[in-house]
Amino acid sequence: MDKDRIDQIIDKYEGKASSLIQVLMDIQEENHWLPREVLKKVSEKLGVSFRQVLRIATMYKTFSLVPQESHETHLCAHGKMSPTDAIKKYKIEKLVERINSASDLEELREGILSKRDSQKPCIAICNGNGCSHRNHGIIKAFEEELRKHSLEAKVEIRATGCHGFCEKGPFVVIYPEEICYVEVTPEDVPEIMSQTLVEKKVIERLVYTDPNTGEKIVRQSEIPYYKDQTLFLLGNNPKINPKSIHDYLAFGGYSALAKALFEMTPEQVLEEIKKANLRGRGGGGFPAGSKWETTRNAPGEVKYVIVNGHEGEPGAFMDRALLTGNPHSVLEGLIIGAYAIGSQQGFIYTRHDTPELLENIHLALSQAEEYGLLGKNILGSGFDFNVEVHLDIGIFVSGESSALMRSIEGKAPEPKPKYVRTSVSGIWDKPSNLNNVETWANVPLIINKGSEWYRSIGTEGSKGTKLLSLFGNVCNTGVVEVPFGTPLKEIVFGLGGGIPNGKKLKAIHFGGAMGGSLPARLIDSPLDFDGLAKLQAQIGAGALMVLDEDTCMVELNKSFLQFLTEESCGKCVPCREGVRQMLNILTDITEGRGKEGDIELLEEIAEVVGEAALCSLGRTSADPLLSMLKYFRDELEAHIKEKRCPALSCKHLKGGVR
Amino acid sequence: MSNILVKIDGRELEAREGMTILEAAKEVGVAIPTLCHYEKLEAYGGCRLCTVEAEVRGRTKLVAACLYPVEKDLVVITRSEKVDKIRKMILELLLAHAPVARELQGLAQEYGADKDRFRKESSFCIHCGLCVRYCAEIKKKEAIGFVDRGTTREISFIPEIASQECVNCKECFPLCPTEALQAAFVLTQALSFPASSFESSE
Numbered sequence: 001m002d003k004d005r006i007d008q009i010i011d012k013y014e015g016k017a018s019s020l021i022q023v024l025m026d027i028q029e030e031n032h033w034l035p036r037e038v039l040k041k042v043s044e045k046l047g048v049s050f051r052q053v054l055r056i057a058t059m060y061k062t063f064s065l066v067p068q069e070s071h072e073t074h075l076c077a078h079g080k081m082s083p084t085d086a087i088k089k090y091k092i093e094k095l096v097e098r099i100n101s102a103s104d105l106e107e108l109r110e111g112i113l114s115k116r117d118s119q120k121p122c123i124a125i126c127n128g129n130g131c132s133h134r135n136h137g138i139i140k141a142f143e144e145e146l147r148k149h150s151l152e153a154k155v156e157i158r159a160t161g162c163h164g165f166c167e168k169g170p171f172v173v174i175y176p177e178e179i180c181y182v183e184v185t186p187e188d189v190p191e192i193m194s195q196t197l198v199e200k201k202v203i204e205r206l207v208y209t210d211p212n213t214g215e216k217i218v219r220q221s222e223i224p225y226y227k228d229q230t231l232f233l234l235g236n237n238p239k240i241n242p243k244s245i246h247d248y249l250a251f252g253g254y255s256a257l258a259k260a261l262f263e264m265t266p267e268q269v270l271e272e273i274k275k276a277n278l279r280g281r282g283g284g285g286f287p288a289g290s291k292w293e294t295t296r297n298a299p300g301e302v303k304y305v306i307v308n309g310h311e312g313e314p315g316a317f318m319d320r321a322l323l324t325g326n327p328h329s330v331l332e333g334l335i336i337g338a339y340a341i342g343s344q345q346g347f348i349y350t351r352h353d354t355p356e357l358l359e360n361i362h363l364a365l366s367q368a369e370e371y372g373l374l375g376k377n378i379l380g381s382g383f384d385f386n387v388e389v390h391l392d393i394g395i396f397v398s399g400e401s402s403a404l405m406r407s408i409e410g411k412a413p414e415p416k417p418k419y420v421r422t423s424v425s426g427i428w429d430k431p432s433n434l435n436n437v438e439t440w441a442n443v444p445l446i447i448n449k450g451s452e453w454y455r456s457i458g459t460e461g462s463k464g465t466k467l468l469s470l471f472g473n474v475c476n477t478g479v480v481e482v483p484f485g486t487p488l489k490e491i492v493f494g495l496g497g498g499i500p501n502g503k504k505l506k507a508i509h510f511g512g513a514m515g516g517s518l519p520a521r522l523i524d525s526p527l528d529f530d531g532l533a534k535l536q537a538q539i540g541a542g543a544l545m546v547l548d549e550d551t552c553m554v555e556l557n558k559s560f561l562q563f564l565t566e567e568s569c570g571k572c573v574p575c576r577e578g579v580r581q582m583l584n585i586l587t588d589i590t591e592g593r594g595k596e597g598d599i600e601l602l603e604e605i606a607e608v609v610g611e612a613a614l615c616s617l618g619r620t621s622a623d624p625l626l627s628m629l630k631y632f633r634d635e636l637e638a639h640i641k642e643k644r645c646p647a648l649s650c651k652h653l654k655g656g657v658r
Numbered sequence: 659m660s661n662i663l664v665k666i667d668g669r670e671l672e673a674r675e676g677m678t679i680l681e682a683a684k685e686v687g688v689a690i691p692t693l694c695h696y697e698k699l700e701a702y703g704g705c706r707l708c709t710v711e712a713e714v715r716g717r718t719k720l721v722a723a724c725l726y727p728v729e730k731d732l733v734v735i736t737r738s739e740k741v742d743k744i745r746k747m748i749l750e751l752l753l754a755h756a757p758v759a760r761e762l763q764g765l766a767q768e769y770g771a772d773k774d775r776f777r778k779e780s781s782f783c784i785h786c787g788l789c790v791r792y793c794a795e796i797k798k799k800e801a802i803g804f805v806d807r808g809t810t811r812e813i814s815f816i817p818e819i820a821s822q823e824c825v826n827c828k829e830c831f832p833l834c835p836t837e838a839l840q841a842a843f844v845l846t847q848a849l850s851f852p853a854s855s856f857e858s859s860e
């Protein structure tokens with residue numbers, strides 16, 4: 001890589017030391033590895049010590065310090081997809097002028113709606129992450145077919161975000177009739193065109209069949225998977241093109257922002273969120289309102305608000321579905337939060353490995369800015385607010401609040417050891433309020449419909465809905481949105497469609513490597529932050545893994561610990577060494593070397609790690625193990641004492657054949 | 659401003675704003691064991707050996723004494739069954755890596771830690787970070803750093819800098835509680851800048 005190119009990359013970020021991670025990502029993307037000489041050059045140019053550059057370059061799996069084949073790199077579109085590129089590529093609608101008041105906004109909305117013909121045929125195609133590996137070519141095929149039939153002007157094509165029911169994707173929904181086709185392939189497209197769009201006939205074989213009744217269901221909203229959800233946050237995903245601010249506006253977008261800015265004081269907005277008892281969706285369930293208040297009241301003029309879109313929990317894909325499929329809803333929440341907190345600068349911290357997600361975010365930001373919904377003097381209210389996008393490069397611990405903030409500063413994502421909350425001292429020691437993607441998306445809803453309405457949904461302590469990603473041994477893999485209080489049974493057997501291959505349910509596991517497993521007998525428990533925590537199964541961010549009778553709980557726990565050995569920062573002793581030893585013990589047990597005293601030792605390590613580790617990663621690293629000890633102790637004992645794996649899964653043990 | 663009255667193992671003290679529990683304890687003659695602490699360096703919070711029980715507003719939590727700032731009406735207990743159990747385990751976990759380190763052996767005796775409790779993985783370094791921080795904070799040379807993450811995290815001399823700076827400095831060496839630093843240096847030197855080509859001070 002030549003020196004000039006490095007200079008160019010560094011100049012792109014104005015030589016800011018805090019851009020170190022982004023600079024290295026760009027170089028990795030172009031060059032496929034980071035030569036030592038290049039790192040030295042970066043160190044000199046950014047004024048960051050070579051030691052720190054090496055620290056960061058070796059912390060992430062994404063970076064390679066030895067030459068790589070180009071296809072092995074995981075960095076996808078990000079390097080090329082600068083905001084301006086994204087905007088050039090996708091500028092699909094001409095924005096009119098900047099909006100300067102709430103009434104301008106309503107006028108614009110009316111203008112958009114009046115130009116829309118609700119009877120005009122529209123083909124909505126899921127372009128979400130879960131379907132994208134299967135829907136290659138569908139959109140193109142439709143475009144071609146439209147050309148063939150000379151229908152380009154008469155029929156609209158809308159590439160949407162995830163419809164949630166990824167198991168049956170890709171989805172194609174034809175409006176206004178809402179005819180829904182599932183598992184569509186490009187080969188089906190000519191038939192859909194000639195039959196459904198031209199002749200208005202439904203193609204039976206592409207329609208969803210209810211596996212329980214054998215009934216064919218034509219309209220998407222009548223499919224039980226959709227009918228039985230409460231789609232406050234994800235409901236618009238099939239209806240809008242995430243690259244179009246007009247689509248968002250057509251469904252009432254930014255009306256909550258206008259209401260907050262012109263009809264409410266920041267204190268009133270804060271009060272409303274507090275009254276709604278909105279709790280953080282990123283794992284902790286911490287009340288958002290009181291966190292906002294802490295940041296608002298913390299000394300200092302400069303304050304930051306941040307979207308945590310890291311979504312590092314294995315199996316979690318609901319934040320991506322929401323942020324990719326409806327980015328403006330998260331952005332609107334963030335701007336309202338900034339107004340309440342008194343922040344002028346926001347950050348969206350998100351994944352580098354989903355190009356569609358990045359494009360949609362960048363596009364949403366630029367569209368909002370063009371319309372005066374972001375930037376200086378928002379909607380003419382006098383309120384200024386800007387947002388920067390920061391990419392994470394894939395280490396689980398960087399989703400932890402203080403590690404995330406180090407990463408935004410351009411430093412290695414190690415949790416801050418100080419006993420001071422990030423809401424008081426976060427990014428560059430300024431008060432910084434961090435919330436999860438889903439938490440932010442709830443904000444416009446609460447402002448529009450009021451805290452009283454919001455409190456009517458859910459349980460005593462958990463209000464509103466929760467997004468969950470269902471995966472594992474479940475018929476319907478996908479994202480669901482249900483009110484708190486929904487019995488887990490309805491989620492797993494109703495929406496999830498139960499367990500495939502006639503197997504029995506063994507357990508459900510929440511929260512990945514920091515969560516817990518509930519045995520099948522507790523399947524009637526309601527979805528609730530505190531209730532499930534009491535059962536030793538923290539909801540976490542909402543990844544819900546369904547486990548059938550063939551699952552070995554010891555193997556499962558081994559895989560979580562393995563994950564943590566690679567995804568923690570390694571700074572503190574209890575976590576680094578405790579996780580290492582717990583993994584050693586479980587490995588011994590699954591390979592027939594279990595011995596008396598192992599369980600007691602595991603319990604002792606779990607207790608120490610849980611109490612003495614520096615950050616929550618370590619402090620909760622033994623949670624899955626503790627839930628195994630609580631509910632599946634027999635199974636662990638069989639491994640140790642009888643050298644037998646009851647699930648017949650451990651191949652070194654008796655009966656382990658699979 | 660109101661006074662910060664603190665009680666540590668029953669001994670009362672009027673602490674100053676910004677003091678840590680560790681500093682306050684020292685003033686009243688209570689010793690708290692540490693492995694990653696060194697007065698001249700910023701507190702690090704890595705070893706967690708200094709964990710103590712702290713009671714604030716009726717709630718007891720386990721905190722790292724080297725970092726936790728004193729506050730009004732704080733009550734600290736530096737030895738308890740719980741605290742000793744944590745320290746014993748931390749020492750046992752570290753002894754798997756550095757079984758002969760003298761500092762660890764002394765502490766092991768005090769806390770009844772069994773050096774053979776965990777399978778040996780003699781990598782020596784206990785990741786206290788003293789070498790890295792001394793070089794960065796005091797010498798401002800940054801010739802040694804941490805690389806990698808999780809259980810594969812380790813210290814590493816940076817040959818380009820170490821070959822220039824370390825041979826005649828070696829000030830961090832006495833800080834290392836194990837033989838890891840010496841070993842890492844010898845290895846780096848053998849691989850990257852053999853002693854013959856430099857004037858060694860020893």
Ligand SMILES: Cc1cc2nc3c(=O)[nH]c(=O)nc-3n(C[C@H](O)[C@H](O)[C@H](O)COP(=O)(O)O)c2cc1C
Nearest residue numbers: 280281282308310311312399400401435436439616
């Ligand atoms: C190891 C670790 C990883 C985390 N990863 C995420 C994540 O990917 N997304 C997220 O929103 N929160 C994550 N969290 C929780 C955040 O630290 C933080 O609590 C959260 O983003 C706050 O937002 P909320 O209150 O809206 O949930 C993680 C926490 C830890 C300890």
Ligand code: SF4
Nearest residue numbers: 570571572575615618
């Ligand atoms: S608990 Fe684990 S991830 Fe957190 S600081 Fe300690 S080593 Fe790092």
Ligand code: SF4
Nearest residue numbers: 783784786787789834
């Ligand atoms: S080499 Fe020694 S001083 Fe440096 S981190 Fe390891 S144990 Fe600590």
Ligand code: FES
Nearest residue numbers: 128130131162163
């Ligand atoms: S990505 Fe298409 S339905 Fe989820």
Ligand code: FES
Nearest residue numbers: 692703705706724
């Ligand atoms: S001395 Fe406090 S954590 Fe090491």
